[in-house]
Amino acid sequence: MNNQENLFNECFSKSGGRFNYEETHYNGDFVSAKHIMNSMIGFVRNKYSNLPEIHLDFIDNPSLNAAAALYKGSYYIGINAGTFFLIADLFMKVMSCKSVFPEIGDILLEIDEEKKISASLTFSGLFYNSDIGTAFSEPRDKLRLEHCYYYQSITLEYLVLHELGHIIRGHVGYIDSIRKGAQWSELEYESESNNNLPPSISQTFEMDADSFATNWAFLKLNRIINSKDLKKYRQPDYFGQDWLFASEHWSFAIYLFFRLFNFNQLDFEESKKKSHPPSSIRMIMILNNITELFRKTYKVELRDEVAKKCFDASLKGEKAFLEVTFQKSKINTLTDAFNEPGREYISSILKNWDDAKPLLKPHAFGELPPY
Numbered sequence: 001m002n003n004q005e006n007l008f009n010e011c012f013s014k015s016g017g018r019f020n021y022e023e024t025h026y027n028g029d030f031v032s033a034k035h036i037m038n039s040m041i042g043f044v045r046n047k048y049s050n051l052p053e054i055h056l057d058f059i060d061n062p063s064l065n066a067a068a069a070l071y072k073g074s075y076y077i078g079i080n081a082g083t084f085f086l087i088a089d090l091f092m093k094v095m096s097c098k099s100v101f102p103e104i105g106d107i108l109l110e111i112d113e114e115k116k117i118s119a120s121l122t123f124s125g126l127f128y129n130s131d132i133g134t135a136f137s138e139p140r141d142k143l144r145l146e147h148c149y150y151y152q153s154i155t156l157e158y159l160v161l162h163e164l165g166h167i168i169r170g171h172v173g174y175i176d177s178i179r180k181g182a183q184w185s186e187l188e189y190e191s192e193s194n195n196n197l198p199p200s201i202s203q204t205f206e207m208d209a210d211s212f213a214t215n216w217a218f219l220k221l222n223r224i225i226n227s228k229d230l231k232k233y234r235q236p237d238y239f240g241q242d243w244l245f246a247s248e249h250w251s252f253a254i255y256l257f258f259r260l261f262n263f264n265q266l267d268f269e270e271s272k273k274k275s276h277p278p279s280s281i282r283m284i285m286i287l288n289n290i291t292e293l294f295r296k297t298y299k300v301e302l303r304d305e306v307a308k309k310c311f312d313a314s315l316k317g318e319k320a321f322l323e324v325t326f327q328k329s330k331i332n333t334l335t336d337a338f339n340e341p342g343r344e345y346i347s348s349i350l351k352n353w354d355d356a357k358p359l360l361k362p363h364a365f366g367e368l369p370p371y
């Protein structure tokens with residue numbers, strides 16, 4: 001390990017330390033995932049010239065989680081190896097199912113055998129476990145396989161942008177200033193690295209990181225849609241040229257990613273005690289945000305059409321999730337989040353920003369937005 005890798009290893013030692021993927025069969029996959037995420041950091045960095053170095057790597061931990069930290073003067077983003085495997089496994093198995101986007105590629109090439117994701121859910125979260133589920137399978141149709149890589153990229157980019165949001169908006173600097181060595185962890189069961197903030201503040205920071213991620217993801221999508229040289233984005237041409245297509249498939253991938261974090265039945269009193277807003281509430285805020293960004297940038301009168309595309313993509317995402325997990329549908333938690341109590345919950349998170357924003361000012365890089 002080089003010096004930076006050693007520091008990363010120290011920084012995340014409590015959650016497993018650095019994952020030595022170089023010694024696994026998946027070296028190439030991790031190198032390419034890292035390239036996707038570091039490119040995204042580079043894309044954002046252009047706007048923040050005062051942003052210090054950020055070191056991104058994988059943590060040797062099979063659970064679904066990611067974290068951002070300030071350690072010995074440098075910023076770190078740690079993605080659990082389990083998160084990477086869960087995302088890859090989920091999209092590969094979903095796109096091997098004939099019922100998912102049957103219009104894409106030749107579904108007759110896909111086999112009928114059932115597919116189940118290799119994940120186990122325990123009291124401390126979701127873990128990647130290759131002994132569980134069906135054997136790793138990837139779509140036989142080339143185009144469906146390309147869609148998997150596309151969804152993986154969208155998800156990894158979103159995840160790194162979310163963690164980057166915690167750094168750039170000053171969340172990580174702020175928690176480090178009140179409790180030295182504290183890390184921003186995406187799941188609160190890891191109490192060692194929990195941010196220990198009042199839930200109302202922590203949840204509004206999470207909303208802020210999601211908003212940051214969605215805005216930058218949109219800028220990237222928009223750049224691809226308008227690019228004259230799609231080859232450099234390493235994806236089939238048709239992915240990039242149609243913004244309705246882009247909004248639908250982006251929403252599908254992000255829905256499936258959030259669905260991994262479990263869509264529990266909404267209990268707003270219970271939710272108020274947590275560090276993160278309920279996943280379905282976050283998903284609704286993200287869908288509202290991406291729809292609005294597309295509306296502003298493209299044709300205003302098509303707002304309903306984009307909103308419908310994005311919401312329908314979530315419904316497709318739920319169906320696809322059920323195909324590989326055999327769970328019961330939880331789409332009602334998403335529709336519930338649309339209703340009055342859900343809307344009230346969302347507006348309280350947005351309102352808390354007035355209390356959160358002044359805390360972040362000394363630690364943020366660049367302007368903080370209004371909400």
Ligand SMILES: [Zn+2]
Nearest residue numbers: 162186206209
């Ligand atoms: Zn977060």
